[in-house]
Amino acid sequence: MAVKKRFDAVVVGAGAGGAAAAWRLCEQGLHVLILEAGPRFNPGADYRLHRPDWERFLFPDPAGSRGDFTIGTLGRLDPADEELRSWNRASGPLVRGNMRQAANPGYWHVQGVGGSTLHFVGESHRMHPDAMKLASQHGAGCDWPLDYAGLEPYYTLCENLVGVAGPAEQGARWRSQPYPLPPHPPSPSARKLLAAGRRLNMKWQENSRAALSMPFDGRPACNYCGNCSRGCPLGDKGSADVTFIRKAEASGRLTVKPLCPVVRFHSGAGGTIGSVEYIDNKKLQRVETPILILAAGAVQTPRLLLANRNRLYPEGFANSSGQVGRNFMETLSWSSSGLVAGLSHSHAGLPADVICWDFNAPDAIPGVIGGCRFNSATQEIGFTGPIAYASRVVSGFGAQLKNGVRTTFGRVMSVGAIGEFLPNEGTYVDLDPSRKDRLGMPFPRLHSQLERGEIQRLKFMASQSRRLLKEAGAELVEEAGAWDNFSATHVFGTCRMGNNPKTSVVDSHCRCHDHSNLFITDASVFPSSGGGEAPSLTISALAVRTADAIVSG
Numbered sequence: 124m125a126v127k128k129r130f131d132a133v134v135v136g137a138g139a140g141g142a143a144a145a146w147r148l149c150e151q152g153l154h155v156l157i158l159e160a161g162p163r164f165n166p167g168a169d170y171r172l173h174r175p176d177w178e179r180f181l182f183p184d185p186a187g188s189r190g191d192f193t194i195g196t197l198g199r200l201d202p203a204d205e206e207l208r209s210w211n212r213a214s215g216p217l218v219r220g221n222m223r224q225a226a227n228p229g230y231w232h233v234q235g236v237g238g239s240t241l242h243f244v245g246e247s248h249r250m251h252p253d254a255m256k257l258a259s260q261h262g263a264g265c266d267w268p269l270d271y272a273g274l275e276p277y278y279t280l281c282e283n284l285v286g287v288a289g290p291a292e293q294g295a296r297w298r299s300q301p302y303p304l305p306p307h308p309p310s311p312s313a314r315k316l317l318a319a320g321r322r323l324n325m326k327w328q329e330n331s332r333a334a335l336s337m338p339f340d341g342r343p344a345c346n347y348c349g350n351c352s353r354g355c356p357l358g359d360k361g362s363a364d365v366t367f368i369r370k371a372e373a374s375g376r377l378t379v380k381p382l383c384p385v386v387r388f389h390s391g392a393g394g395t396i397g398s399v400e401y402i403d404n405k406k407l408q409r410v411e412t413p414i415l416i417l418a419a420g421a422v423q424t425p426r427l428l429l430a431n432r433n434r435l436y437p438e439g440f441a442n443s444s445g446q447v448g449r450n451f452m453e454t455l456s457w458s459s460s461g462l463v464a465g466l467s468h469s470h471a472g473l474p475a476d477v478i479c480w481d482f483n484a485p486d487a488i489p490g491v492i493g494g495c496r497f498n499s500a501t502q503e504i505g506f507t508g509p510i511a512y513a514s515r516v517v518s519g520f521g522a523q524l525k526n527g528v529r530t531t532f533g534r535v536m537s538v539g540a541i542g543e544f545l546p547n548e549g550t551y552v553d554l555d556p557s558r559k560d561r562l563g564m565p566f567p568r569l570h571s572q573l574e575r576g577e578i579q580r581l582k583f584m585a586s587q588s589r590r591l592l593k594e595a596g597a598e599l600v601e602e603a604g605a606w607d608n609f610s611a612t613h614v615f616g617t618c619r620m621g622n623n624p625k626t627s628v629v630d631s632h633c634r635c636h637d638h639s640n641l642f643i644t645d646a647s648v649f650p651s652s653g654g655g656e657a658p659s660l661t662i663s664a665l666a667v668r669t670a671d672a673i674v675s676g
């Protein structure tokens with residue numbers, strides 16, 4: 124096996140966290156190697172939006188662009204909570220029986236240069252400052268070992284690099300600088316939602332979006348096609364490939380190796396990691412490194428640490444606390460959709476373009492700790508083409524089906540909600556004892572249970588969403604939520620950040636307590652998930668902060 128020359132740092136994974144850390148290290152003069160398990164995509168050719176059958180394919184499609192995982196225990200459904208069952212007008216209930224199920228694929232992500240940001244719709248949020256102090260202020264969940272003020276300069280830096288378009292103010296999230304770009308104009312469905320929300324005295328506003336409202340840094344403005352989660356062919360969406368990776372490569376100090384999954388770590392001197400092994404073109408390769416940054420995402424990062432055991436680390440790397448894989452947090456989500464008379468062209472526009480933060484603080488929902496937010500969701504949940512209407516809104520065949528699609532197309536309005544998920548004992552990632560990849564590495568296995576607080580939060584999210592649709596005069600046609608349908612896009616927590624090495628995996632600068640040269644810069648480190656904030660901006664801000672800590676020693 125060839126041992127490669129040393130880089131100043133090796134980064135595992137080219138997603139929101141890995142790309143941002145690599146960019147900052149390159150900017151500070153270090154030579155960095157990124158090892159990325161998935162392919163490099165060509166947006167113009169691979170994202171299919173130019174093809175007549177575009178709607179049949181959900182990105183990512185090419186083989187090898189999704190990681191290995193299996194689904195373990197998801198829990199039982201209590202008939203007392205039946206009001207939360209997912210359904211649509213064309214198919215009836217989406218999940219039958221009393222067991223919670225994983226929607227195909229259950230855990231949505233992309234393996235590739237850009238990671239899951241290639242799939243994301245680009246909401247770009249800062250954490251609510253109080254969501255980082257859940258335990259001390261509300262006696263639930265866990266505190267972050269840093270506060271909002273410590274992250275604020277890094278939020279600003281990342282927003283300016285990525286090109287975030289947003290409003291002047293966002294309540295509790297104070298800003299030292301305005302967003303670099305003005306907010307986007309609301310789409311037709313968002314305008315209806317804004318009007319209904321305001322009649323209900325809710326404070327709705329433009330969402331902060333990593334999509335360009337005007338040309339920026341050599342990238343064009345958004346064309347409002349609405350299909351961000353199928354991959355953005357224009358490159359205006361601020362995914363990690365066209366932002367952090369592009370900038371880092373321009374420095375001349377970044378080497379990216381796609382299709383090179385890392386499989387093994389080797390110990391170095393004094394409790395460090397000395398080298399990593401990866402597969403390149405079916406051959407095992409090894410690279411030594413003084414700094415290793417693990418950013419494979421909240422599912423694959425614990426898998427790599429747990430699967431790598433040796434005499435010194437029988438429970439896996441970085442795992443003296445036994446916390447690797449614990450504290451997993453899935454996406455607590457809800458959406459309600461309805462047909463609105465007089466609405467047209469609701470399929471077009473930027474996804475999630477308006478938002479309501481009224482219930483996002485940890486104590487904002489009556490009777491339950493942990494917040495949520497509401498947003499326009501028509502495009503995000505896929506009402507962007509006729510197949511969605513034919514299969515979800517209209518029933519029947521032949522002429523009846525055609526007429527149904529003709530009369531309903533562009534009239535669906537959806538409201539979505541995402542809420543806090545507090546860690547619990549039954550929610551974790553471990554290694555599947557029966558499924559291994561071709562190299563013998565066990566698949567990661569996802570277990571998730573909803574506790575009573577999550578169910579109560581979901582009920583609030585559902586009732587507010589229905590209230591909004593009723594106010595807009597909508598006729599309900601679909602509802603979907605995390606009660607029966609495990610469908611995670613935001614995943615966190617499996618290598619928690621904290622000051623105490625007995626209860627956390629990394630410190631406040633994302634350095635592993637157990638290995639002085641191993642850093643984790645992905646969503647694994649979040650101690651709490653926030654009240655529905657989209658995570659990528661926080662992941663990138665933490666990663667840049669970690670890179671600064673590495674450089675300053």
Ligand SMILES: Cc1cc2nc3c(=O)[nH]c(=O)nc-3n(C[C@H](O)[C@H](O)[C@H](O)COP(=O)(O)OP(=O)(O)OC[C@H]3O[C@@H](n4cnc5c(N)ncnc54)[C@H](O)[C@@H]3O)c2cc1C
Pocket residue numbers: 135136137138139140141158159160161190231232233234235236237238239240241242243244245246247248352383384385386418419420421423424427612613614644645646647657658659660662
């Ligand atoms: C449909 C969808 C919509 C979303 N919308 C939003 C949104 O609007 N806003 C937002 O902030 N977030 C959104 N998200 C979530 C967001 O994309 C993720 O939270 C974020 O990308 C996670 O960053 P990460 O660095 O933790 O992991 P990722 O971005 O997933 O990156 C991990 C990388 O590591 C690589 N990797 C894994 N294993 C290995 C290995 N063994 N060797 C080498 N490389 C490896 C993977 O291939 C991947 O490229 C969305 C996600 C989805 C799926």
Ligand code: SF4
Pocket residue numbers: 334335344345346347348349350351352354355356357358359360472473474
């Ligand atoms: S809506 Fe805008 S950001 Fe989203 S895919 Fe289309 S062009 Fe890209």
